[in-house]
Amino acid sequence: MLNIASFIELMGAFVLFFAILQTASHRVDFSIKVYSIQSLFLSITIFVMGIHSNNGELYLSSFLTFAIKVVAIPFFLNKVTRRISIREKIIPYINMTNSVLITGAITIFAFFITKGDFASHEFIARRVFPTALAVILIGVFIMIARKKAIIQIIGFLTLDNGIILAATSITKGLPLVVDIGVFFDVFIGAIMAGVLIYRIRTSFDSLDTSKMSNLKE
Amino acid sequence: MGRTDTLNGAVILMVILIVILFLFLLSIPFIISFNPKLSLIFSSAIYLLLSVFLLFSLLFGYAKLPLSLPFSIQLSELFGLRSSTSDHITYLTTIPYLKFSYLFDSLSLFFGFLIAFLGFISSLYSFNYLYEEHYKNKSLFVILFNGFIISMLFVVFSANGLSFLIFWEIMSILSFFLVLFEYEKEESKKAANLYIIMTHIGTFFIFLLFLYMFMKTGSFSFETWKHLGISGGLSVAGMTIIFILTLLGFGMKAGIFPLHVWLPKAHPEAPSSVSALMSGIMIKTAIYMMIRFYFEFMKSYGWGFGFTILLIGALTLIYGVLNAGIQDNIKRLLAYSSMENIGIMLMALGLAMIFYSQDMYLLCAFAMMALLFHIMNHALFKGLLFLGSGAIASQTHTKNMNKLGGLVKKMPAASFIFLIGVLSASTLPPFNGFVSEWMIYQSLLMASSVNIEIIKVFTPIFASVMALAGGLAALAFVKAYGISFLGRARSQGANSAKEPPFLMLVSMGILAFLCFLLGIFSFIGLMPINKVVKEITDISIYKNITISYGSIVTLPKYSLGVVSPLGLLAAGVIFMAAVYLFIKIFGNMKIRIFETFACGLENKDxxxxxxxxxxxxxxxxxxxxxxxxxxxxxxxxxxxxxxxxxxxxxxxxxxxxxxxxxxxxxxxxxxxxxxxxxxxxxxxxxxxxxxxxxDLFECFYNSFASKFLEKISKLRAYIQGGVVQTYIAYIVGTLIILLIWVSWFYHAG
Amino acid sequence: MWNDILNLKVALIGIAQILILIIIAPFINSYINKIKSILRGQRGRPLLQGYKDIFKLIRKEVVLSEDASYISKIAPYIVFVSILVSACFLPVFSPQALLSFTGDIIALVYTIGLGTFFMALYGMDQASSFGGLGSSRDILIASLAEPTLMLVIFAFALQTKTTNISQIFIDIHKNGFLNYPVSYVFALMAFLIISIAENGRIPVDNPDTHLELTMVHEAMILEGSGRHLALFEYSSYLKLIIFITLASNIFLPIGVYSGVSSSISSFSFLTILYAILFYILKVLIFATPIAFIEISMAKLRFFRVPDFLMLGFVLSIISLVLYSI
Structure with a gap:
């Protein structure tokens, strides 16, 4: 009953669920928590894929996901939020109810366009790719629909999780060097974004990116 | 159309109907000079007899029985009746195309039965109600009321486009007068105006529809229209035209979204016994004609029509129930709830059409059964609720729930009866609303066996919309019951209310009893419905879906689930007794009466x-x-x-x-x-x-209408400039155009 | 069918199932409270506190408002009995539910709805302003949660082509849930959300508070006392256990469940006992996350609740559509 492909799909589905929960979140600290749990499920997914395809590099990739995305980045983001004391709520362009509805539509769309014989023989688990696609689109949607810079970073990180999920599901893992490079990239990106947030905060007294349009004058 | 010495039952029915008509026409002078009470008792007795007769002829097929009576030829000569087929009667007039034909098949008999039965109940109710409400012109009410019921009967029995339209108009106009009955009130006037305008727009589309059918077949007779469907002489475009026109014309009467605007205004303004008739059965005459068109005149169509109806039904449902929740006027709440139920019926109709178009006759029969059963149930419980709201309004002199309250102690019997109606309308077991809603849920689930992806995906979502509507309907009715009957009186009027008189209680009690009976022993209600469904789909599924002891199962082929309201009730009673005994033995049965806690303040009524x-x-x-x-x-x-x-x-x-x-x-x-x-x-x-x-749409229409009228009046001001010379020019111009027209015809002819 | 009903063993199993539900319902509530207390670093109430509360309340007299009508006297019984009747449709540890022939899963939802309806009427019967507030909010939450509940149910009804609960459970136990893993996850999460909403647990409503403006369920039964309060409390325990049972049998379809059904002829006491123990274990597994959620989240503002329910609705729609695609 419980074959390994199903289990991979199950874990992938949890990654997607936490991406949807991300759009419904009202608070910054909750968003960070959701991101870290999502990354945890991502690392489990990659680990199980490693078991399935007997690929040692995937174990390392899984471990790196855990170390960087579950522990380091949330820790760092929490530190930034505490430092600049973001106590306010998340300010959306599109309100929560509609965001969730749009996210649902995105998910169904992602599954709809990839149905049928969409290069299915290449996949470890067939439904992981549409899941990953949905996560990518939701990440983009979060970046579009939220005003706060920190949530846009979280949207970007969600997007990155989706890309990694898609990559591992199609190619049975990237080459290790590329993998490490990507992780390093994301980590540095997150740190730089954090620093940038700090600068935005000090110069605009707010994290609202809609106020940045004042810069053009 | 040869003369025979035998008469069939349909002729007898027709004779009875005509006799009733003449009796009422003749009794008008008596009513005016004597007593409206007498007339109402008389008419309720006649409606009771008629409904029993119609029910029996539905069950045992009297309408098709050839009877040889002694004066059969003379009788048909006397009324000018010609029977063409077994259940079809034509009354010829000298005007071309205008034939008064009447059809007594199972469908019309079913609706006729409902009309006659509800007519009986509301006549009985009006006996006391007229005097409780202190209406001035009671005799006028009696005439309009009886005329309204009879016109509805003739509408459902009509089998000719033109005669149908005549009775349809009579029905609309009489109901307009009844809405306007309290003509001193500004609200009534507005509502009646809106109603008459909207209903005539609807009639306009029906007229176009009938003209289109006439163009296609060269006749107004329903019989010929049936052949149109069988022979398949309609193109897709023709089908679409007919579909859209039926939707606009009959949808206006049924109050579908977004043509519903008149419904929540007009129903509350009419006297309550009339509201019960309007909500209980008049809006369903439109559903009746839709069934005729979609299952008899149009035979083969794609699933798109059914899906459109399903979609409109879902929209009507959710819009109606959301608006019902926020109303303060109890009768307006009920009117919006009627709109919700029309939505449910349209969903069942749409499902039946989808199954019909996919040649799944078994499922079609089941959805059809659900539809007709819901029509029957809604007539019962909405009739009951409107009559109950009339009892409240006549005792407290207000329909505003913010001024009611505490009535459960002032009118215990009425409150109990109203509770049954409320439970039934919230579609809770073990009352009748639950059974028909359950059947519609099952039809929605069975739609997943249709091999079309859109239907597969959307029907469960429609089912969830129905679940949401069910919950919100419960909210609306908890509000209706809790605010008006429970707690304390919110005004002096509510405080001085008394139990309504005997006949009002009796008429409501009958309906409440039937709600309960059909909830427990649903097979009683499904028996006559099976006859109707059999005639439409040629499939009898009564044996398959009901087993005795009130248990219903769905079709064996698609076995989805079982429900037995009787079992539910029995289990409930047993558990109730067990719990009561347990507490009696181990617990404490004492009750101390004390005032309600009000945060330490003094709290006196x-x-x-x-x-x-x-x-x-x-x-x-x-x-x-x-x-x-x-x-x-x-x-x-x-x-x-x-x-x-x-x-x-x-x-x-x-x-x-x-x-x-x-x-x-x-x-x-x-x-x-x-x-x-x-x-x-x-x-x-x-x-x-x-x-x-x-209503959001009323506001929308109003702004649209005001802009439109502004344009029109500007145009009118331009034409009617007030200069005499231009008027003369108009006359001359008209004359010249007429002359050209005539001469053109002369040369062409 | 009638033979089945008259089968003594089946009837006995059915009765045993209801008794199990009735017996463990207060225990599960105490269990959740205990876990919460432990997580907070307190010692917590004893695990048998639920039974003691109920018994004590039954032995107290009822104080009834002078404005109350017969609704107040019958509503507690109807609420309790409606929950109990719906429990009768529910196969607990074996597919033989006592009254499976009287109703399916739609009937279960509507029978619970009857209880909600009368509880809301009870809230409005005492002319208290809190009662009306509670009724208004509770029935709104219930009605907003209903479509999600139905969609989750339909996702499984369509998968198994039946609405009969026993049949659904048997099919899921036989075929497993992992044919549609994504649907499964989303249905599970949607079911969790509506279980929380329907039972008035923390992000939606706080079962412990008696602050007038924040409570929903408790405001309705504010005037309840004595045996009436006992019945209300007991029915809320039972409702929770019904939802947990549904979840545990749908989402964790492992155990001796189907084994009992096939070996009804080789009826053995030990199998039944084993099944019961396994069932209780599953219930405890599903009750624990509720305690964790309650401890880690704050109660939502009332007008945030629709957002929360909307999330559940979208999840259930995704689950259903992905199954259909």
Whole structure:
């Protein structure tokens, strides 16, 4: 009953669920928590894929996901939020109810366009790719629909999780060097974004990116 | 059309109908000179007999039985009747194309039975109701009322386009007069105007529809129209035209979204026994014609039509129930709930059409059965609720729920009957609404066996919309019952209410009993419906879906589930007894009566103060609030304090506030908190909360209509310039055009 | 069918199932409270506190408002009995539910709805302003949660082509849930959300508070006392256990469940006992996350609740559509 492909799909589905929960979140600290749990499920997914395809590099990739995305980045983001004391709520362009509805539509769309014989023989688990696609689109949607810079970073990180999920599901893992490079990239990106947030905060007294349009004058 | 010496049962039915018509026409002078009460008793007896007769002829097929009576030829000569087929009668006139034909097949007999039965109940009810409401012209009411019922009967029995239209118009106009019955009230006038305009727009589309059918077949007879469907002589475009015209024409009468605007205005303004008829059966005559068109005149169509109906049904459902939740006027709440039920019926109709178009006749029969059963159930419980609201309104002289309350102690019997209606309308077991809704749920689930992806994906979502509507309907009816019957009286009117008179209670009691009976023993209601469904789909599924003891199962082929209301009830009773005994043995059965906790404040019922003076003051305060007399503000503060205690209960407006706030975008609400500044501005300021719930679409139509009328009136002002010469020019111009037209015809001919 | 009903063993198993539900319902509530207390670093109430509360309340007299009508006297019984009747449709540890022939899963939802209806009427019967507030909010939450509940149910009804609960459970136990893993996850989460909403647990409503403006369920039964309060409390325990049972049998379809059904002829006491123990274990597994959620989240503002329910609705729609695609 419980074959390994199903289990991979199950874990992938949890990654997607936490991406949807991300759009419904009202608070910054909750968003960070959701991101870290999502990354945890991502690392489990990659680990199980490693078991399935007997690929040692995937174990390392899984471990790196855990170390960087579950522990380091949330820790760092929490530190930034505490430092600049973001106590306010998340300010959306599109309100929560509609965001969730749009996210649902995105998910169904992602599954709809990839149905049928969409290069299915290449996949470890067939439904992981549409899941990953949905996560990518939701990440983009979060970046579009939220005003706060920190949530846009979280949207970007969600997007990155989706890309990694898609990559591992199609190619049975990237080459290790590329993998490490990507992780390093994301980590540095997150740190730089954090620093940038700090600068935005000090110069605009707010994290609202809609106020940045004042810069053009 | 040869003459025979045998007459069939249909002729007998026709004779009975015509005799009733003439009896009422003849009895008008008597009614005026004598007693409306007598006439109502007389008519209710006739309707009872008629409904029994119609039910029996439906069950045992009297209409098709050839009977040889002694004076059969003379009888048919006398009434000018010609029977063409077994259940079809034609009455020829000298005007070409105008034939009065009547059809007594199972479908029309079913609807005729419902009309006659509801007519019986509401005549019985009106016997006391007219005197409770103190209407001035009671005789006029009786004439209009009977005419309305008879015109509805003729509508469903008509088998010819033109005669149908005539009776349809009579029905509309008589119901218009009945809506306008309390013509002194501004509200009534507005509602009646809106109603007559909208219903005539609907009739216009029906007329176009019939003309189109005439163009296609060269006849107005329903018989010929049936051949059109069988022979398949309709193109897709023709089908679409017919579909759209039926939707516009009959949908206007049924109150589908977004043509519903008249419904929640007109139904509450009519006298309650008429509202019961209008909501209970008149709006369903439109559904009746839809069934005729979609299953008899149009035979083969794609699933798109059914899906459109399903979609419109879902929209009607959700819009109606959301608006029902926020109404303060109890009859308007019920009217919106009727709209919701029309939505449910349309969903069942749409499903039946989808199955029909996919040649799944078994499922079609099941959905059809659900549809007709829901029509019957809705006629029963909505009739009951409207009659109950009439009882409330006649006793308390208000329909505003914010002024009701505590009626359960003033009118215990009526409150119990109303509770049954409320439970049935909220589609809760073990009452009849639940069974038909359950059947529609099953039809929706069975739609997943249709091999079309859109239907597979959407039907469960429609089912969830229905679940949401079920929950919100429960909210609306908890509000209707809880606010108006429970708690304390919110006004002097509610406090002085008494139990309504005997016949009002009896007529409501019959309906309540039937709601319960059909909920428990649903097979009784499904038996006549099976005859109708068999005639439409050629499949008899009664044996398959009912087993005795009130248990219903779905079709064996698609076995989805079972429900047995009787089993539910029995289990409930057994458990109730067990729990009661357990508490009796191990627990404590004592009850101590004490006042309700009000956070440490004194909490006395204002209207039950022993001190006569205070209660008198309260009455005065209630009246002086309106015209701001300020003659006796000596102890106004005391009085206000007293009335506030009773008004500290949750009000109807307050009850629906969360709903209003969550769905605020689809409501057209005006809320205002007015500070009456001239009184006290800083210490205990007097504030007035004004709340008005309108219909979003009414607002939309109004703005559209006002723009349109503005254009038209500008055009009119331009044409009718007030210069005499231009008028003469118009006359000359018209003359010349006429001359050209005539000469062209002359040369062409 | 009638033979089945008259089969003594089946009837006995059915009765045993209801008794199990009735017996463990207060225990599960105490269990959740205990876990919460432990997580907070308190010692917590004893695990048998639920039974003691109920028994004590039954032995107290009822104080009834002078404005109350017959609704107040019958509503507690109807609420309790409606929950009990719907429990009868529910196969607990074996597919033989006592009254599976009287109703399916739609009937279960509507029978619970009857209880909600009468509880809301009870809230409005005492002319208290809190009662109306509670009724208004509770029935709104219930009605907003209903479509999600139905969609989750339909996702499984369509998968198994039946609405009969026993049949659904048997099919899921036989075929497993992992044919549609994504649907499964989303249905599970949607079901969790509506279980929380329907039972008035923390992000939606706080079962412990008696602050007038924040409570929903408790405001309705504010005037309840004595045996009436006992019945209300007991029915809320039972409702929770019904939802947990549904979840545990749908989402964790492992155990001796189907084994009992096939070996009804080789009826053995030991198998039944084993099944019961396994069932209780599953219930405890599903009750624990509720305690964790309650401890880690704050109660939502009332007008945030629709957002929360909307999330559940979208999840259930995704689950259903992905199954259909």
């Amino acid at each position: 204002v209207y039950n103060f022993s001190d006569a003076q205070i209660s008198k003051d309260v009455c005065n305060a209630g009246t002086s609030n309106n015209h701001e007399g300020n003659n006796d503000n000596t102890n106004n503060d005391n009085i206000n304090a007293y009335t506030k205690i009773n008004n500290a209960q949750y009000s109807s407006t307050g009850f629906s506030q969360p709903l209003r706030r969550i769905f605020e975008k689809i409501y057209n609400i005006k809320e205002n908190l007015i500070n009456e500044e001239y009184k006290r501005k800083y210490f205990f300021p007097v504030k007035n909360y004004i709340f008005k719930a309108g």
